[in-house]
Amino acid sequence: xxxxxxxxxxxxxxxxxxxxxxxxxxxxxxxxxxxxxxxxxxxxxxxxxxxxxxxxxxxxxxxxxxxxxxxxxxxxxxxxxxxxxxxxxxxxxxxxxxxxxxxxxxxxxxxxxxxxxxxxxxxxxxxxxxxxxxxxxxxxxxxxxxxxxxxxxxxxxxxxxxxxxxxxxxxxxxxxxxxxxxxxxxxxxxxxxxxxxxxxxxxxxxxxxxxxxxxxxxxxxxxxxxxxxxxxxxxxxxxxxxxxxxxxxxxxxxxxxxxxxxxxxxxx
Amino acid sequence: xxxxxxxxxxxxxxxxxxxxxxxxxxxxxxxxxxxxxxxxxxxxxxxxxxxxxxxxxxxxxxxxxxxxxxxxxxxxxxxxxxxxxxxxxxxxxxxxxxxxxxxxxxxxxxxxxxxxxxxxxxxxxxxxxxxxxxxxxxxxxxxxxxxxxxxxxxxxxxxxxxxxxxxxxxxxxxxxxxxxxxxxxxxxxxxxxxxxxxxxxxxxxxxxxxxxxxxxxxxxxxxxxxxxxxxxxxxxxxxxxxxxxxxxxxxxxxxxxxxxxxxxxxxx
DNA sequence: CGACATTTTGACGCTGGTCAATATTGGTGG
DNA sequence: CCACCAATATTGACCAGCGTCAAAATGTCG
Numbered sequence: 063x064x065x066x067x068x069x070x071x072x073x074x075x076x077x078x079x080x081x082x083x084x085x086x087x088x089x090x091x092x093x094x095x096x097x098x099x100x101x102x103x104x105x106x107x108x109x110x111x112x113x114x115x116x117x118x119x120x121x122x123x124x125x126x127x128x129x130x131x132x133x134x135x136x137x138x139x140x141x142x143x144x145x146x147x148x149x150x151x152x153x154x155x156x157x158x159x160x161x162x163x164x165x166x167x168x169x170x171x172x173x174x175x176x177x178x179x180x181x182x183x184x185x186x187x188x189x190x191x192x193x194x195x196x197x198x199x200x201x202x203x204x205x206x207x208x209x210x211x212x213x214x215x216x217x218x219x220x221x222x223x224x225x226x227x228x229x230x231x232x233x234x235x236x237x238x239x240x241x242x243x244x245x246x247x248x249x250x251x252x253x254x255x256x257x258x259x260x261x262x263x264x265x266x267x268x269x270x271x272x273x274x275x276x277x278x279x280x281x282x283x284x285x286x287x288x289x290x291x292x293x294x295x296x297x298x299x300x301x302x303x304x305x306x307x308x309x310x311x312x313x314x315x316x317x318x319x320x321x322x323x324x325x326x327x328x329x330x
Numbered sequence: 331x332x333x334x335x336x337x338x339x340x341x342x343x344x345x346x347x348x349x350x351x352x353x354x355x356x357x358x359x360x361x362x363x364x365x366x367x368x369x370x371x372x373x374x375x376x377x378x379x380x381x382x383x384x385x386x387x388x389x390x391x392x393x394x395x396x397x398x399x400x401x402x403x404x405x406x407x408x409x410x411x412x413x414x415x416x417x418x419x420x421x422x423x424x425x426x427x428x429x430x431x432x433x434x435x436x437x438x439x440x441x442x443x444x445x446x447x448x449x450x451x452x453x454x455x456x457x458x459x460x461x462x463x464x465x466x467x468x469x470x471x472x473x474x475x476x477x478x479x480x481x482x483x484x485x486x487x488x489x490x491x492x493x494x495x496x497x498x499x500x501x502x503x504x505x506x507x508x509x510x511x512x513x514x515x516x517x518x519x520x521x522x523x524x525x526x527x528x529x530x531x532x533x534x535x536x537x538x539x540x541x542x543x544x545x546x547x548x549x550x551x552x553x554x555x556x557x558x559x560x561x562x563x564x565x566x567x568x569x570x571x572x573x574x575x576x577x578x579x580x581x582x583x584x585x586x587x588x589x590x591x592x593x594x595x596x597x598x
Numbered sequence: 599c600g601a602c603a604t605t606t607t608g609a610c611g612c613t614g615g616t617c618a619a620t621a622t623t624g625g626t627g628g
Numbered sequence: 629c630c631a632c633c634a635a636t637a638t639t640g641a642c643c644a645g646c647g648t649c650a651a652a653a654t655g656t657c658g
Contacts, residue, residue, distance in 0.1 A: 158470035
């Protein structure tokens with residue numbers, strides 16, 4: 063169940079309403095099976111846009127595979143990252159308000175989404191009143207996650223933000239059916255920084271600090287979570303921590319060339 | 331719960347669906363006049379709670395009069411302010427997701443809300459399919475405002491945050507039918523700071539700095555906006571220097587974020 | 599009038615932004 | 629296959645914005 067949802071046979075390009083419920087992680091709506099409505103899928107390659115700020119709102123999207131980033135662009139053109147949707151997340155809900163998308167959504171990897179057309183939202187509810195509740199709850203969940211992010215940015219220090227971001231992202235990867243302990247980040251340090259309200263340098267330093275304290279192993283975008291629970295609760299992690307078992311940084315400059323596989327082998 | 335009963339007796343006011351639309355500032359739904367459904371009002375005194383984190387979700391609320399603050403409380407008990415809803419704003423949408431309220435809503439002044447019961451959301455849509463769109467758009471608007479706040483906190487300095495907060499709050503007061511140039515803040519400095527991710531001292535200093543530069547006049551909670559447009563676009567205001575268009579904190583040179591432009595171009 | 603909450607202002611230190619140099623990766627062409 | 633280049637990551641040095649601690653001023657309510 064790693065890739066495309068098993069929509070029976072060859073054409074895997076459509077999803078039933080019941081499958082959409084499971085994908086969202088919400089309890090299946092009553093009577094979903096009687097409805098023969100199916101939703102079209104859409105594939106995107108890395109770098110492709112799904113929505114654009116200001117463009118007419120046509121549909122909601124449920125991520126079925128791959129990673130996205132959503133962001134707004136201010137007047138000067140630089141972007142502020144709002145989130146990193148992955149499998150099971152809703153994309154495009156901010157377009158309902160003015161019938162115009164209020165943010166960009168770009169695929170960070172090859173991806174696939176379930177397309178929920180605006181017409182379906184408007185009319186399917188007439189024949190199936192549980193469907194609307196599904197959408198309500200999905201949008202409402204967006205609000206809740208947004209608020210928890212606000213508490214992250216508003217109160218915590220840089221290292222704690224990065225730590226919780228990693229724990230949160232790993233959890234979501236786990237729920238999406240991927241291994242949660244070893245992840246490959248689909249986004250750059252700059253994008254993480256924009257998301258957390260930090261600069262890319264600070265993010266990089268935070269990664270190093272977390273690695274020094276043994277909570278994670280980092281090699282570029284490959285991250286292994288050594289102590290997820292600690293990451294999740296981390297409030298403060300000062301610079302100079304206790305000497306950790308393992309390689310001390312700085313004693314072998316050229317030893318840095320260890321690959322990701324090498325590190326895993328050495329640890330075992 | 332008991333408070334509902336307490337205020338529901340006798341002279342409690344009611345609103346029609348069309349009135350709710352006007353209150354929300356959204357285009358009136360077609361066929362709204364044919365429906366005889368009316369929504370009960372509920373009055374609150376200053377300090378009274380409208381929703382509580384964790385309590386069962388029963389209804390959405392549209393603020394008709396007065397000011398609120400919404401906040402979440404972490405494990406240690408101190409609160410993080412999420413927003414300051416006033417007339418026309420939706421309150422309680424984060425409860426749709428898990429049928430439990432995810433935040434507190436407390437009246438900062440004597441207030442009045444329109445109660446939209448959960449049952450109405452679920453069943454009225456059947457008989458009037460435009461009604462659900464009204465709720466969709468109201469919730470979606472919450473998302474959009476949340477995102478704009480994120481950009482505020484993530485990128486701007488303390489004085490710019492306070493300046494834009496004042497401009498934004500004044501605008502909303504204007505839309506709510508109050509004079510926008512002279513407002514009485516219903517919240518404390520600490521609550522503003524929590525909302526903006528700052529300490530109360532920093533908020534106070536920002537007020538003084540803005541007053542020194544002549545953009546506002548501040549006397550405790552009485553604020554007079556002398557130059558709202560300047561406040562709205564303020565990005566940096568160091569000390570007593572004239573407001574010059576300089577680089578904002580957290581900004582990077584334009585050449586460094588060519589990535590998203592490339593992405594947009596490539597994806598088109 | 600007195601106790602308390604809120605606000606203002608000051609001094610100091612640390613976190614994190616800024617500038618800068620280097621290392622690593624990935625892609626392209628000779 | 630290797631040289632070359634752009635994008636990304638890492639690390640260091642510097643310092644300023646904002647949090648922290650502290651005290652005084654102003655406002656509020658009994």
